Amino acid sequence: MSKGKRHTDSHLMFERLTRIHAKIKSGCYPNSRQLAFDNEVSVPTISRDIEFLRDRLGADVKYDAFHRGYFYEKDFDLPMNLVSANDVLFLSLAKQLMMQYEGSPIYNEISSIIDFLADSQGMGKSDFLKRVAVPPLPKVAVNEDVWKIVIECIKENTLIEFDYNGRWRTETTHRMLRPYQVLLQDGMYFVFGFDENANDGKGGERLFNFSRMKNIKNTKRFFELPDDFEFSSRCGGGRFGAFKEAEKVQYEIDFYDDSRQFVKDCTWADDQKLFDIDEENTTKIKFSSSQSLKVMEWVLSQGVNARPVAPADFVERWKNEIRALAEMI
Numbered sequence: 562m563s564k565g566k567r568h569t570d571s572h573l574m575f576e577r578l579t580r581i582h583a584k585i586k587s588g589c590y591p592n593s594r595q596l597a598f599d600n601e602v603s604v605p606t607i608s609r610d611i612e613f614l615r616d617r618l619g620a621d622v623k624y625d626a627f628h629r630g631y632f633y634e635k636d637f638d639l640p641m642n643l644v645s646a647n648d649v650l651f652l653s654l655a656k657q658l659m660m661q662y663e664g665s666p667i668y669n670e671i672s673s674i675i676d677f678l679a680d681s682q683g684m685g686k687s688d689f690l691k692r693v694a695v696p697p698l699p700k701v702a703v704n705e706d707v708w709k710i711v712i713e714c715i716k717e718n719t720l721i722e723f724d725y726n727g728r729w730r731t732e733t734t735h736r737m738l739r740p741y742q743v744l745l746q747d748g749m750y751f752v753f754g755f756d757e758n759a760n761d762g763k764g765g766e767r768l769f770n771f772s773r774m775k776n777i778k779n780t781k782r783f784f785e786l787p788d789d790f791e792f793s794s795r796c797g798g799g800r801f802g803a804f805k806e807a808e809k810v811q812y813e814i815d816f817y818d819d820s821r822q823f824v825k826d827c828t829w830a831d832d833q834k835l836f837d838i839d840e841e842n843t844t845k846i847k848f849s850s851s852q853s854l855k856v857m858e859w860v861l862s863q864g865v866n867a868r869p870v871a872p873a874d875f876v877e878r879w880k881n882e883i884r885a886l887a888e889m890i
Contacts, residue, residue, distance in 0.1 A: 577602065577610055582639050585622065590630025663700070667708070667745075701748045703771050710777050711752050714740050718786050721752070723777040725769060734758070737780070738769065741790040746802050753792045755784075766795065768805065798831040799850025801859060809851045813871040816844045820866035829859075845870075857882070 577600050584591040584599070591599075596607045611631065614620040621635040652675050714721045721738045737757040744751040750771040759765035797809035816824045821844040825835060830848035837844050850856055853875060860867045861882060869876045 581610055585631050585633055590625055590628035590632055592630045698748055701772055703750055707771050707774050707777050710779050711740060714779050718784055720780045720782040720784055722780050724775045726773050739784040742792050744792055797849050797851030799852045800829055801852040801855035804852045804855045806851045806853055809849055810853060810872055811849055812856060813847050814860060815868045815870055817842055817866045820863045
């Protein structure tokens with residue numbers, strides 16, 4: 562059954578449950594035949610709906626032989642009715658913020674759930690939802706089989722086996738990964754974990770982009786998840802996205818002109834310190850990170866308005882990048 566068909570069936574069932582619940586709660590003791598007639602479905606369908614109310618939603622539904630109909634022995638309300646319109650509004654806005662993942666498995670599942678709740682509150686087509694949006698961004702194609710297997714292995718703590726073509730190492734390599742976390746960034750999916758084949762078989766922690774993973778399978782080999790598995794603890798305090806290196810480095814970078822405000826707009830690292838030197842039209846930032854490649858991209862993105870001061874090897878790499886750019890003119 563397609564996802565669209567499942568969503569439609571679930572929506573129709575929810576509408577029936579809402580009407581059945583209202584009838585029972587009114588105290589008029591409706592029976593299965595009456596409910597089937599009102600909802601234009603069969604008696605067995607109503608029986609399944611009553612079982613769903615009782616077994617899945619915890620409703621204390623009883624049949625009264627004297628009144629020949631159903632009633633609630635204890636007060637009950639549908640869980641969906643306990644979600645306020647304001648809660649649904651913010652959930653719908655969260656869906657808007659997920660638009661960069663539109664067409665991906667995670668977006669489809671989350672969108673379906675939020676739409677289901679929004680429709681229940683009559684907010685599915687609210688004009689207000691159009692007032693918060695994500696601008697058009699590049700879309701990344703994600704193989705749904707890759708997503709399913711990675712999530713399956715995350716749940717089971719089992720190793721993933723796959724072939725990979727990296728950004729810098731373009732030849733195909735074979736990987737055996739203990740998956741720790743799935744990371745989302747700029748519409749892309751990454752899996753972070755311990756690759757047993759890294760460092761010539763010695764193993765090491767690595768990040769892999771879903772879109773570059775091929776011939777993937779769940780090995781069913783169990784591994785024990787370490788207590789300190791979270792990727793954020795490997796970034797050395799930096800907040801530059803899905804990239805990490807072993808060494809934590811202290812950076813000092815000067816920003817000029819309109820980039821002074823740019824560097825003040827965000828928290829780039831947990832320990833960052835900003836210094837305004839107005840007489841030099843400069844804002845200096847000092848921080849720690851173990852994400853040098855991303856820091857380099859960040860500095861270069863500001864062109865002539867950013868200049869690294871420390872560490873020395875980073876400054877030299879920046880100069881080499883500038884020289885290479887100049888040679889392209």
